[in-house]
Amino acid sequence: MYIFQPFIAGCLVFTLTTVVFVNGHSVDGYCHEYCYSLDHIRPQTDYFSSKTSYFVSKRQYVGKHFIIPNCSPVKIWLYIRHGARLPKAKEMKHLRQLEKLRDEILANHEKNNSTLAFSEMCRPDLKLLKEWNWDRNITEKYDEFLTEQGWNDIKTIAKRYKQLFPNIFEDTYDEEKFSFRYTDVHRTEASYRAFVEGLFGLDAHEYIHVPPHQENIKLLKPYKFCPTDEEEITGKDSEYRKYLKSKTISQLVMDVSKRLGFECPLKMRQVLSMYDMCVYEQAWNLSDSSPWCAAFTPSQFYDLEYPEDLRKYYESGHGREANSRFLCALVNDLLAHLGNDDQPKAVAYVTHSSSLLLLLTSLGVFNDSEPLRADSYHRLSDRKWRLSKIAPFASNFAAVKYDCPNDIESEKVKFFINEEPIDFEWCDAGLCDWSAVKERYKKYTEVNCDEYFCSGTSKSSVFSIFLITLATLAAISLLFNK
Template sequence: MNFSILFIFITAFIVKGEKKDGYCHQYCYSFDYVRSQTSFFSTKTPYFTMRRKEIGKQFQVANCDPVKIWLYIRHGARLPKAKEMDRLSQLENLRTEIIANYKKSNSTIAFGAMCEADLDLLREWQWNWNITKEYDEHLTTQGWNDIKLIAARYRQFLPNIFEDNYNKQKYLFRYTDVQRTEASFKAFVEGLFGSNAHQYINVPPQSENVKLLKPYKFCASNEEKITGNQSEYRKYLRSNIMTQLAIDVSERLGFGCPLKITQILDVYDMCIYEHAWNPKATSAWCSAFTPSQIHELEYIEELRKYYESGYGIKTNERLVCSLVNDMLNHIGNNDEPKAVVYVTHSSSLLLLLTALKAFSDADSLRASNYYSMSTRKWRLSNIAPLAANFAAVKYNCPNDIEQEKVRFFLNEDLIEFDWCDKGLCNWSDVKKEYDDYIQASCDEYYCSSSNTRESQSGYMFSIALLILAFISCLFVSFSV
């Protein structure tokens, strides 16, 4: 038997009669009308679940006019990947088992039992068989509507930049070569210029802009450090926190023996997908978890993304050299277009934030420090929800000594760097802060043999040693 599974079984037996206080009460999802946990679904958090702090005031600067914008937008809510569809559709079988569990026990689960209203949600749940593999990762209606509304908000907040009609000299749009970003682009321009606006906007092939839209495609990633057996991600999946969660969720669902962690993650995925598709509705599978368990599950993707696209690997910031220069070049000149809009993915957005040194914590995210990182800045639910958007806005301030200013925004909220005056940055300070990118030859700085995500020189050195050892063995063999 796999050791980790054996460990869960043993732990389940030991703690059967000793539950933490947090799990001794019955949580009823159906009667929780606040459901604060739905704002913490990591990168699948709906954009408008997190209420915007202000309505446009953050874009207003006294005695200054916004004149240009550079926007980097993540696509909206999508359907699962084809391989996910296979797994999630099998939850119908798990649902049947759960209902049977409660019939056998006559709803006398010892700790944390589901309320009858939550069980009713499960009884009524069915997989939507219209979601088929041909719609792999396609944008949903909710995703379209969110992106369209975000565009309308930018137009409302920045009327000097986003005018009534499209003009190809004033606006530049790009998106990646997949349906969800193309559809998000169409929704965005519809929000700016009206229905079917995309029909008269010519966008060149994505291949011309890969380094700007998918910068992570050009460097070999350190998969061992991101998701390998000794990665923080894997360590957390094996941690006491996740072991206890597996025990508690399984018991809540009526199982005497813990479910596999993969099954629990499928339940979690179905919960957050359904909430993303319709944030105002209830999801039967969200009833499987208490609010605190959602926060524990949230940390899984935080760890993976921290090392894949964040501060966990130092050289991640180099991957967006061309992208940072593109932003600086656009903001730094007075030429058209007035607006550059790129539609891309969460990994690209997070790499950009990392390069700009935004949302960095004093301590790194690790499997062992979940509790001490409860107030972390690197919280994907806040910084990279569905339809997340980063904006650099240039202002002309004629009454100031330095007239060119910049404000940076994430999800319409002002980013306040400590080297700026209350979020309003002098253009000269922006150039100074990101001078490494300005001075770099991106083709060399970007992904050289010694500077891939986590320097691969150590890996290559290990290979060289193995080759030398093999040659030495051959030499000794032939000598004998």
């Protein structure tokens, strides 16, 4: 399978002393002397929302959280988001136009004709920008393809889980002991291949059984068959749009424009494209520097992180009650696996950020006491619903079943997000009695998920559409196989 390897032109490595930006003079909330190329810490790279790299330099190895004294892990259920990917085809159009903007920024500084209220970009950042070009190999043909870094991240995660649970992830694949699924797009299929290669070696996918895609879609993406109120999520009256029109973002656009030497403010789309290029390139090449990150000061990334948190809050999070219903069948799958003493020992599904967030919503975690809104940004600076932390590239959810023979209730479960334990208030330091887990989520086991997962619609008609779709796909498959 082809894995895309992007190239950042002109990404040089500087070894000069780090500039400690916190000692800079703060003007309108940011430090005007900040130089991205010379900052070897770059705390803002931890806050690139859903495009944050899983292995940012600050991430610690946290395997100790999986070790429970006097308990043995016996089963695991994994839900994994694909690794770092290329932009969507529609995004590429905007990102290509950054070459023109690059020339305008360089001209502003070379002519020294700007009316900057703050210092200009530093020379190392300008040098990076001058040498930057859009990678001509990135075309619509590779819409959202997995990158080489994305492949390596997923493979590394698989190796970590194998090292943590050697009694579950044995060296040799056994169809009875392992179950894998992925959705029907390149980035998830490639991530699945990387994951099983990390577990069982080169080309492991060639001999591993995976159910047909139609079954995987029904389990992993049932929400695709439910009507979605896009107006509520990204429409003109949505919290997402309100925030993009807020004073916070208006001031950011003005400040960035001045920093880059423009007398008149840039368009919102141009600022967002610079941000997108920054976070993509840093996810593709962890050790390199994207010159577009230098367009912003560290604090501005927190302002730019919030829009996607807002959008996903209403699309896949606690912003809509219906979101907790969409993955009813998947929660049942999780509970059935943990509650069954038979094989398989390990289940691993490779999916998308929306699916992962819907699962977390179904389990009732990362729910803030105050709803996310455009006007609650500053009050929620320490919010739980933060995609940078819970849904970066290659994010993963794990439910591990333990046998604890010395306890009154020997069956225990511990839940993890990105290898960090989820601390439920109804559990003991994250370790939950299996009976409490079943009681907590019985609302999913006591209903017919086919009728429950689409809320606020004609449920029977929606599921009928789903069945008709599957029947049509099956008929087409038979036709071409004749």
